[in-house]
Amino acid sequence: MAEFRLPAHSRYTEQPGQHHPAPAGATRVREFRIYRWNPDSGAKPRIDRYELDLDQCGPMVLDALLKIKNEIDPTLTFRRSCREGICGSCAMNIDGANTLACTCAISGIHGAVRIFPLPHLPVIKDLVPDLSHFYAQYAAVEPWLKTRTPPPPDRERLQAPEDQERVDRPSACILCACCSTSCPSYWWNSDRYLGPAALLAAWRWIVDTRDEAQGERLDALEDPFRLYRCHTIMNCTEACPKDLNPARAIADIKRRLSARGH
Amino acid sequence: MTEPNRPLSPHLQVYRWLPAMAPSILHRASGVFLSLASLLLVYWLVAVARGPEAYAAVGRVFGSLPVRVLLAGAIAAFWYHLIAGLRHLALDADLGFDKVTARRSSAAVVVLAGVATLATLALAWHQLVLS
Numbered sequence: 001m002a003e004f005r006l007p008a009h010s011r012y013t014e015q016p017g018q019h020h021p022a023p024a025g026a027t028r029v030r031e032f033r034i035y036r037w038n039p040d041s042g043a044k045p046r047i048d049r050y051e052l053d054l055d056q057c058g059p060m061v062l063d064a065l066l067k068i069k070n071e072i073d074p075t076l077t078f079r080r081s082c083r084e085g086i087c088g089s090c091a092m093n094i095d096g097a098n099t100l101a102c103t104c105a106i107s108g109i110h111g112a113v114r115i116f117p118l119p120h121l122p123v124i125k126d127l128v129p130d131l132s133h134f135y136a137q138y139a140a141v142e143p144w145l146k147t148r149t150p151p152p153p154d155r156e157r158l159q160a161p162e163d164q165e166r167v168d169r170p171s172a173c174i175l176c177a178c179c180s181t182s183c184p185s186y187w188w189n190s191d192r193y194l195g196p197a198a199l200l201a202a203w204r205w206i207v208d209t210r211d212e213a214q215g216e217r218l219d220a221l222e223d224p225f226r227l228y229r230c231h232t233i234m235n236c237t238e239a240c241p242k243d244l245n246p247a248r249a250i251a252d253i254k255r256r257l258s259a260r261g262h
Numbered sequence: 263m264t265e266p267n268r269p270l271s272p273h274l275q276v277y278r279w280l281p282a283m284a285p286s287i288l289h290r291a292s293g294v295f296l297s298l299a300s301l302l303l304v305y306w307l308v309a310v311a312r313g314p315e316a317y318a319a320v321g322r323v324f325g326s327l328p329v330r331v332l333l334a335g336a337i338a339a340f341w342y343h344l345i346a347g348l349r350h351l352a353l354d355a356d357l358g359f360d361k362v363t364a365r366r367s368s369a370a371v372v373v374l375a376g377v378a379t380l381a382t383l384a385l386a387w388h389q390l391v392l393s
Contacts, residue, residue, distance in 0.1 A: 010269035037269055045269050093271075096278025119273035129271055184283065187273045232353050234282040234364050248359040255356070 002188040012037075012045035019049045020072050026053035031112040032064055034076065037123050045123070048073070054106065061113060062090050062101035065127075078127035085241060088176030092127050093119055098178035098239040118181040120190070134177050137194050141202035141220070146213035163209040170204035170249060172242050173197065179236035179246050185229045193229035194221075196236035196246035203249035206256065222257055230254075285368040289346045292339035299336035302329075337382050342375035 006012075012035060022029040029051050037045040050068050057067050062080055069076045079089040083102045090101040093116040095109045106113060121129035151157055180186050180195035194202070202221060205211050221227040227250070236246040277283075302324075309320035323329055349371050352358055358367050 004274055006270055006272060006275065009267070010271075012269075012272065035272070039267070093276055096276060097280070114276070116276045117271040119271055119277060121271050122268040123271050124268065130268065182277070184274075184287075231286060232350060233286040234361075235277075235280055237359075237361055237364070238280050238282060245359060245361075247364075248356070251354060251356060251359065254354070 002184075009044060012047060014047050017046045017048045018073075020051065020068075022051035022053055023056075026051070026055070028054040030054050030064075030106060032068065033112050033114045034065075034068075034127070035116040036076075036126050038075070039125055048076075049112075057106075059105055059107065060102055061094055061104045061106055061109075061115070064106060064113070065090075065101055065115075076127075077125045086174060088174035091118055091176035091178045091241075092116065093181075098182045100176060100178070100241045103241055118177055120181060120187040129181075131177055133190065134180060134195070134197070135175075137198040138175060138201055141194065141198050141205075141217070142213075143201045143205060145205070145208070145211055146216075147210070148212050157210045159208075159210055167204055167208050169244060170200050170207075173200055173204075173244055174242060176241065178239045178241055179244075182235040182239035183230075184233060184235065185231055189225060189229045192225035194226050196230070196250065199227065199230070199253065200244065200246040200249045203253055206253065218253070218257055218260065221253060227253060227257075281365040281368055285346060285371060288342060288372075289350075292343040292346075295339045296336065296343055299332065299339065302333070302336070334379075334383060337386075338375065338379040341378040341382070342371070345375050345378070346371045 017033075017036070032050045032052060033047050034050065035045060036048045050072055052064055052067060057064055060083075062083055065076065065078055065080070069078075078092070078101070080102065081087040081089040083090075085100050085103040088100065091098060092101055094101060094104050095114055098118060101115075115127065117123050117127045117129045118131075121131065121134075124130050145157075147157075175197060177197060179200075180190075180197045183196055186193055186195040199221070202217060206214050206217050211217075230247070230250045232247055232251065234247045237244075237248070240246065306320055306324070309316040324333070346368075349358075349367050352367070353364075358364055
């Protein structure tokens with residue numbers, strides 16, 4: 001059953017967060033309100049406020065986070081790596097939507113920039129959520145080529161360019177978890193619902209003409225929870241920083257299941 | 263794996279209401295409301311079966327303001343649920359899955375349901391009050 005409220009120990013307080021005012025003489029001041037939780041403190045999560053001079057800061061939200069960590073508060077904890085939208089590490093909830101901090105422009109946000117960890121996950125520290133379950137669900141769809149026939153002795157398994165194009169887009173998924181953790185259905189049922197990221201990965205292999213386990217893949221998904229908790233809310237497609245369409249992929253899986261009958 | 267003291271990160275509390283999310287929840291809510299409102303229909307049918315006195319009593323109940331407001335709500339829920347359901351049918355047929363079209367179609371559902379509700383209420387007003 002959907003639990004709309006946060007458990008008592010998870011409720012965050014706006015006060016008494018720490019406030020770090022902008023340096024004197026700053027002209028383009030922008031406030032960043034960031035979710036903080038320290039496993040060693042025993043306290044509830046809180047919101048800290050940092051004021052930055054945007055003239056002294058790079059254009060992206062990740063630039064601001066790095067500036068805060070380097071110059072204001074080294075205890076601020078978050079994941080980041082490539083800073084160009086290809087690793088998926090800095091996925092977080094910015095201004096009420098899941099996206100990558102490195103490709104999210106500060107100028108596109110009005111007012112204070114509110115930053116939270118990806119929604120409805122156990123928090124390890126600050127903006128770092130525990131994604132173990134998410135990765136386990138990805139592994140559960142067996143995202144690798146499965147075949148029965150032997151490969152040609154002299155070359156790889158060939159595929160027509162148009163067949164390759166079908167898997168091009170879903171293969172661009174970086175597993176940042178923006179989509180799955182934007183999905184209300186995943187919030188309430190992530191223990192049994194695979195979520196958009198894992199289902200997009202499953203679809204990527206279902207439509208791959210080289211794969212020979214389509215039937216087994218569909219069998220594994222034919223379940224009221226694993227697949228059919230998708231109610232086409234489409235938050236996943238709205239959230240995807242790579243502009244992929246997990247909602248459409250899930251609908252295609254449902255259509256394939258209904259087309260093959262029982 | 264999960265440490266028991268780890269807080270759950272905020273979800274509904276922080277997520278912005280996207281153009282897709284609100285209509286989806288409204289679809290669920292209108293469905294639940296319609297199911298409950300169908301009890302009124304059952305009440306009415308039972309009264310029909312029981313005879314003229316019971317039927318007249320139901321007429322008085324249905325004529326009262328609170329029940330009329332409830333019925334107006336049921337009409338709105340009916341239209342919204344029907345039109346949003348047709349949108350879902352189109353999506354299931356792989357129509358309108360790109361982001362822009364999906365946003366527009368969910369806005370269109372709200373507008374169409376509003377227009378249909380007003381038209382139905384106007385018709386009811388015409389039938390019940392003016393004539």
